[in-house]
Amino acid sequence: MKGYSAAPAKRRWTCFSVTVPVVVFLSLVGTVSVLLGLHTRFPSGYFTDDISVMENSFPGSIHVDDVEATRISQKHESRVSDLMDKFTPSLPKAVTNNITSNAHGSNHNVTTNPRNLDRRSPSQPKVITSQSKPGSSDSKGLPIKQVSASTATRGTDQARGSSSKGSTDDAIEKPCQLVFGSYCLWSIENKEAMKDEVVKRLKDQLFVARAYYPSIAKLKGEEKLSREMKQNIQEHERMLSDAISDADLPSFVQKKIEKMDQTIGKAKSCTVECSNVDKKFRQLLDMTEDEAHFHMKQSAFLYHLGVQTMPKSHHCLSMRLTVEYFRAPPGDIQQSHAHKLDNPSYRHYVIVSRNILALSVVINSTVTNAEETENIVFNVLTDDQNYYAMKLWFARNSYKEAVVHVLNIKDLKFSYPYDLGLVQLSPSEEFRVSIHDNGESSTFQMRTEYISVFGHSHFLLPEIFKHLKKVVVLDDDVLVQRDLSPLWNIDLQKKVNGAPQFCGVRLGQLKSYLGTGQSVNSCVWMSGVNVVDLQRWRELDVTGIYQKFLRKFHNGSETSWRAAALPASLLTFQDLIFPLDSSWVLSGLGHDYGVDADTVKNAAALHYNGNMKPWLDLGIPKYKKYWKKFRVQGEEFMDQCNVH
Template sequence: MDTRAGNIVGEKDDYDMSDQIDSCKTSLLNVQIQNMEHIVKTAKGHESVYWHLAAHGVPKSLHCLSLKLAEEFAVNAVARSRIPLPQYVYRLTDPSFHHVVILTDNVLAASVVISSAIKTSINPEKLVFHVVTDKKSYTSMHAWFAVNKIDSAVIEVKGLHQYDWSHEVNVRVKEMLEIHHQIRNHEYKKLKEEDLEYKEENYHKLNVLNPSCISLLNHLRVYLPELFPDLNKVVFLDDDVVEGSTRTIFKIVDGWWLYGMNVFDLRRWRKTNITAVYHDWLKLSLNSGYALWHPGALPPALVAFEGHVHRIDPSWHAAGMGHRYPEVDRRKLEAAAVIHFSGPAKPWLEIGSPEVRGLWYRHVNASNEYVRRCGITA
């Protein structure tokens, strides 16, 4: 009896030891799996950051285009010729024409926006494009539209250095840009300190890497009444859009606001305090410790324009084509008035989605001498 009891106890101890070993192996395996999952998530997070950082760079082909055009401006009198021609200058302030505003330093993007708008317009001869750019891009922008003249519409190119703003406006613009810089720098510092994992809710944090967060041209839209004191109504287009059909845009009587494509009633705007409210909310964001919103021009603008916006059918505006995995519905894209490449993956960047980049590149003049020499292809 004693011997058998001893055997039973020994066998039980062996089973217990085996269970403990299996349990340890399972626990160790779970820990290893968790570690591997964390490594994968972290790697995906880093990869997502690198993808967003790629949006910062200027492609070699676009850099080439700007340099070639700047050189042309310096040596070719045609590239420096006046635009528009004297007989068309009156159209720049004539309310019977449709005025389209583009704020950009991207020559190719500006040419695509204008080309697509003209192609899809019923009456392109009624269009007047006002291209506003910065000082460093002015010569290239001017040279492009001076050399590549468009007979069916009028185009004006103006540099920010050519505006004679009051001291008050200059101070407010400088203050606005400084606050946007501070908001962006604060969020960027937080991003660098985080161990960013690949989560859907973390995606918006990467918007701080978008160069538009601190772009003066991007934030100047809130000063359109000052930029165009002689105009009462304008269509504002971002430089990352292409037009589907503009025939109905200009039939709108009331002003409405939508990111990417905007119809502004400047006359009514001047009677409001929209710009002042925009500045007030920027200061509130600063004083709140940057807790009100993430970097960008849209959040304070949404607040400032509250009560001054008229809703439209969202099918007009096919947005989000610049995100990593855009939702592509060909029928909706073809029916949209504007295809908007909002997001980091602009169509002129290699990180752009091949599925939708073609919608943009079909408006690039591939036969243009400068486009060919700089190797700009889809």
């Protein structure tokens, strides 16, 4: 039994001793083949360019046959297609087509500028485009072929080219204007060419380096690269903290740019979690967009603040004139013309204003273009703050034979106890309204218009000028270019207000402001140049009608008191407007950049309605030249207050 049992044991040991060397040999052969790439190509997931680079770094690698290469290439294309399908909803169609075509047939591999990923106007809905970024990846961590910036730009330009120029303007400028008002138009008109390219380049490098740094810092064995990138980021930040323009940069800035380019190139060659880089890019992009939108809103606010407040130089002029008035009061020149002030046989103009310069231009332009000036009387209604400054101004400056009569609304006595603050000075009110553009094919297109109407003070004119039968009311943002005397011969046909009509806005489009009950197809009327029949006004008690509407729209606040002027004025004169010929007044010079030069020259009066008044730095330059011609020159106080 012992002999029988020993024999099998010996055979088992012999078999085992033969098997072990075979296994060891095969394992060594397998390891060597893997290292040398003999079993197949490198793992799929890289594009052709990336494979070539890796194969060239291993001289001992061997290519597989064409059939295998074709199979792998098809697999790569399939991955690209799946990836593009994944990102298609957030990519523009033209850009998507270019990316797909480049991934299938092009070998371009240029990094995309991160600042070009999302160019949109501030008012457009925020869309984060999923364009390929350097080092981005799909959900499986596979590198994505990068898209050249020029290719993406060409695709976008082709998409834009398919639409008309007008539609592009509607899609970009109009929504922007709805959000930020005419500031958008002004910013486009005053846009300057980009300067300081080196500073811009530093910011771009810093943007990319910050996106890669968190991922590089987590890699083992890349501590040196991580320190190098951190040092470069700090140096860029230090230079940008001390420099606003290229002239502020140190002389060695070009070396720093080259050093950062090399560092970013090393970071791109590392195998990192591309989703982290993509996430960081998106985070930085969102922060940049939010910051840009914040600055846009802030700029628009400051723009409107500059529009609605008196410039410092104008305020200085008013104060200096007031002080000078009390230092050396001028003689009361109005006493010598007292017989003209209440005489209805003279041509009386009425202007309600607080602005001395604007007022002087209106009067000067009217007198300059008038054939006869000895029968002209200007009745200026202002508040007590500007009353003495205006008294001195018109005592120092004469306008041919015309008489300027300045009245302080606080000094006037009214027989009727007006309520709702009508005795406070309220010049013509101007409103910016946004309405649907019926001329556009899309109902979502909006446009913005500026409507100016009488202020509350205008409805006191029949009682202030009790002996006058007819007056011409001018706004202080009007410039006269022709003789206005024919206006006095117009038959108003028992209407009260001869006014220019603006049919770009209908009453039906303002039903949210006016309510219901008015003729929806009637055009709105505009202040600026108005012929008012005061005698007919008194017969119909237009002021009483206005007060009823004012009570309806006024809720007690200062804001609603001013806002109520729009619906109350439009509804009060709904059936009492006599439309003036369109050649008398040209409106829109305070907001519309597209008015033809010939049209401007042929108009009898120019109305600068809108935010960009001609006496402001924000005014439209090509229209300001008409206004400057009639501004007083050589005035001592204007030079002292730097009024230019």
